[in-house]
Amino acid sequence: MTFKVINPGLLTTIQDLGRPGYFHLGIPISGAMDRFALRAANLLVGNDEGAAGLEAVFMGPLLEFEVDAMVAVTGAILPPRVDGEEQPLWTAFPIKAGQSLTFDYLKGGARAYIAISGGIATKPHLGSRSTYPIGSLGGFDGRPLATGDMVPLGEGKTVKAGRTVAEALRRGPGSPAELRVLPGLYWHLITERAGKAFFDDEWKVAPEADRMGVRFRGGQPIEFAPREQPFGAGSDPSNIVDGCYSYGSIQVPGGSEPIVLHRDAVSGGGYFTLGAVVSADMDLIGQLQPHTPTRFVRVTLEEALTARRDRAALLARIREDLS
Amino acid sequence: MHIRYSHGGDEHIFVEIGEEMSLDAFFISLSLTRAVREAKIDGVTEVCPANSSFQVKFDPDKISPDEMMTKVKALEHKAEDGEKTLKTRIIEIPVYYQDPWTHETLMRFRERHQDPSGSDLEYAARINGYDSVAAFIEAHHSSPWFVSMVGFVAGLPFLYQLVDRDRQIEVPKYLRPRTDTPKQTVGYGGCFSCIYSVRGAGGYQMFGITPMPIYDPTQTVSYLKDFMVFFQPGDIVKWKPIDRAEYDTILAQVEANTYAPRIREVVFDLEAFKADMDGFNARLMEALNDV
Numbered sequence: 088m089t090f091k092v093i094n095p096g097l098l099t100t101i102q103d104l105g106r107p108g109y110f111h112l113g114i115p116i117s118g119a120m121d122r123f124a125l126r127a128a129n130l131l132v133g134n135d136e137g138a139a140g141l142e143a144v145f146m147g148p149l150l151e152f153e154v155d156a157m158v159a160v161t162g163a164i165l166p167p168r169v170d171g172e173e174q175p176l177w178t179a180f181p182i183k184a185g186q187s188l189t190f191d192y193l194k195g196g197a198r199a200y201i202a203i204s205g206g207i208a209t210k211p212h213l214g215s216r217s218t219y220p221i222g223s224l225g226g227f228d229g230r231p232l233a234t235g236d237m238v239p240l241g242e243g244k245t246v247k248a249g250r251t252v253a254e255a256l257r258r259g260p261g262s263p264a265e266l267r268v269l270p271g272l273y274w275h276l277i278t279e280r281a282g283k284a285f286f287d288d289e290w291k292v293a294p295e296a297d298r299m300g301v302r303f304r305g306g307q308p309i310e311f312a313p314r315e316q317p318f319g320a321g322s323d324p325s326n327i328v329d330g331c332y333s334y335g336s337i338q339v340p341g342g343s344e345p346i347v348l349h350r351d352a353v354s355g356g357g358y359f360t361l362g363a364v365v366s367a368d369m370d371l372i373g374q375l376q377p378h379t380p381t382r383f384v385r386v387t388l389e390e391a392l393t394a395r396r397d398r399a400a401l402l403a404r405i406r407e408d409l410s
Numbered sequence: 411m412h413i414r415y416s417h418g419g420d421e422h423i424f425v426e427i428g429e430e431m432s433l434d435a436f437f438i439s440l441s442l443t444r445a446v447r448e449a450k451i452d453g454v455t456e457v458c459p460a461n462s463s464f465q466v467k468f469d470p471d472k473i474s475p476d477e478m479m480t481k482v483k484a485l486e487h488k489a490e491d492g493e494k495t496l497k498t499r500i501i502e503i504p505v506y507y508q509d510p511w512t513h514e515t516l517m518r519f520r521e522r523h524q525d526p527s528g529s530d531l532e533y534a535a536r537i538n539g540y541d542s543v544a545a546f547i548e549a550h551h552s553s554p555w556f557v558s559m560v561g562f563v564a565g566l567p568f569l570y571q572l573v574d575r576d577r578q579i580e581v582p583k584y585l586r587p588r589t590d591t592p593k594q595t596v597g598y599g600g601c602f603s604c605i606y607s608v609r610g611a612g613g614y615q616m617f618g619i620t621p622m623p624i625y626d627p628t629q630t631v632s633y634l635k636d637f638m639v640f641f642q643p644g645d646i647v648k649w650k651p652i653d654r655a656e657y658d659t660i661l662a663q664v665e666a667n668t669y670a671p672r673i674r675e676v677v678f679d680l681e682a683f684k685a686d687m688d689g690f691n692a693r694l695m696e697a698l699n700d701v
Contacts, residue, residue, distance in 0.1 A: 107455045107456060107467070108455065108456060110456045110458050110467065110561070111456065111457065111458040111459065111560065111561070112560050112561070112564065112565055112639045112642075113560055113561035113562055113563050113564045113565055113566050113607070113639075114564045114565075114639070212627065219564075221563055221564070221608055221610055222563065222564035222608055222625070222627055223608070223627050223628075224564065224627040224638075229627055269417060269419050269420065271416040271417045271418060271419075271424070272416050272418055272424055274416075317428075317429040317430035317431075318430040318431055318432075318575065318601065319430055319431030319461070319462075319580075319600050319601040319602070320429075320430070320431075320600055321582055321583055321599065321600040322582050323582070323583075326583075326600070327429075328429070328430060328431045328461050328462050328463070328600065329460065329461055329559060329562075329568055329600065329602065330424075330426070330460040330461065330462070330463040330465070331424070331458045331460045331463065331464065331465035331561065333418030333419055333421070333422040333424065333465065333467075334419070334421060334422070334467070335418075335419045335421075336418055336419070340587075353561070353562045353563060354458070354561035354562060354563075355458075355460055355559065355561040355562055356562055357583065357599065357600060357613075360418075362419070363418050363419030363422070364419065365419055365420055366419060366420050366421050366470070388417060388420065388475055388476070391419065391420040392420055392470060392474070392475070395420060395470060395471075399471070
């Protein structure tokens with residue numbers, strides 16, 4: 088019960104919903120950057136929502152199946168083909184032992200999620216199969232997939248081909264992308280004018296965008312309110328005494344380019360953060376291509392929670408449709 | 411101490427004990443994170459102590475951020491009557507200062523450094539007022555260090571020098587972070603030393619390297635069988651300078667999986683330490699003599 092990796096694509100990793108509980112030792116939460124898309128893909132093929140699937144960045148892998156299975160591809164617009172025949176996105180389709188799964192060029196988004204009935208059955212580490220490459224932990228030998236890997240699959244349930252997620256329920260960022268932000272953490276270190284400019288300016292996604300974080304460029308540099316640097320922090324006004332980073336928090340090293348920290352981010356460090364992207368919008372960041380124009384939208388805690396409920400309601404409708 | 415609370419998005423509460431680093435702030439952070447854990451608040455997924463702050467991650471579907479904030483704030487009184495003694499251990503970490511591998515790396519990233527003409531150690535010695543690199547290295551390893559945070563990457567310890575503030579070493583981080591740091595580099599940034607547990611990016615000045623692994627996801631290293639991460643907050647470290655021959659010997663033992671770190675159980679008493687730092691440190695380090 089395996090599939091074989093003929094070509095891994097650009098960067099394809101095994102991911103589930105993550106590895107909470109070890110952040111205090113520097114082990115990140117990991118897991119799919121677009122967890123909404125992974126959950127939907129798993130539901131389509133009859134898996135538990137948290138089953139391990141593949142996260143493919145910008146380019147799909149070439150996989151050869153040694154077992155009959157049901158597959159679904161969600162997230163980025165990376166059209167799948169079975170032995171050359173195009174298959175629909177956000178829809179369950181069958182693949183037979185001996186057939187190959189390939190992908191067309193990326194037409195939108197950044198990360199495709201590939202769920203396979205039965206889920207990927209590599210050995211979990213600290214409760215998760217997610218790959219954390221920096222720490223050589225989880226996934227397939229702690230690294231992204233490579234040519235020749237034989238990836239084990241679990242026992243799947245039988246589901247019908249053609250199960251699909253309605254277009255209206257597929258979630259992705261628009262252009263310009265809008266990311267809702269709750270100011271806080273070390274917000275008080277910057278001037279009022281800098282705070283306003285951060286939300287007024289249009290930013291662009293920089294090429295430095297990975298599982299650790301996504302960098303933005305193009306807005307005005309951040310101005311810091313005058314203060315004497317506290318002992319132990321370091322001399323730059325963007326330095327703080329090293330502390331924990333929140334998932335989604337926005338650091339601006341040297342005040343120049345904001346970085347939104349994502350699933351494999353360092354657990355802490357010595358740069359101030361000015362707030363955090365709300366949990367409901369973190370999935371969208373996983374689908375941002377370089378150069379995408381982006382606006383940060385200031386929200387209140389109440390609005391952040393409403394956004395979270397809206398996203399949960401969307402997922403609930405998918406669950407209902409596929410039950 | 412004025413404690414500052416903030417929401418970190420809708421999934422975190424961030425608590426800053428003090429803006430500046432101090433052992434008092436660390437002990438309060440440790441007491442409060444312990445109190446949050448013991449309160450067993452439904453919905454909490456992570457409780458993370460740091461040097462002078464801490465963070466609680468929770469599921470807002472189970473408990474609202476405002477309610478979580480109220481619960482965390484309600485524990486603040488525990489800061490005052492928190493334990494100021496810690497049953498812990500002192501560990502001797504062998505360090506090969508001025509090793510060829512960190513030297514090769516620092517030369518490669520010289521244009522990102524404050525002083526492209528020298529080495530990280532020469533720069534750190536000079537700005538901290540030492541006459542020579544040798545005198546600076548001696549200052550680095552002659553007092554014990556306190557692990558005040560574990561994080562950044564998997565299992566990386568931040569170490570705080572157990573001396574008076576006016577004797578503490580302070581250095582800035584690189585102007586721009588390196589994209590590479592050898593595994594097990596002994597680094598320095600702000601007032602903290604660290605050991606890079608894995609190879610990767612980093613902004614701390616590089617002083618040397620230890621042959622002793624401190625993180626092993628495969629859990630084959632004998633002393634990492636029970637858990638893949640070696641350090642925890644509260645551990646005390648004594649650096650032991652070694653030369654190339656000793657480095658190679660220990661490395662061979664690590665590779666044969668026969669290396670056993672020198673460790674002794676000790677009690678760290680904050681008030682006793684503050685009353686007589688040198689005397690207290692001497693007793694701490696003596697514990698290693700009979701290992």
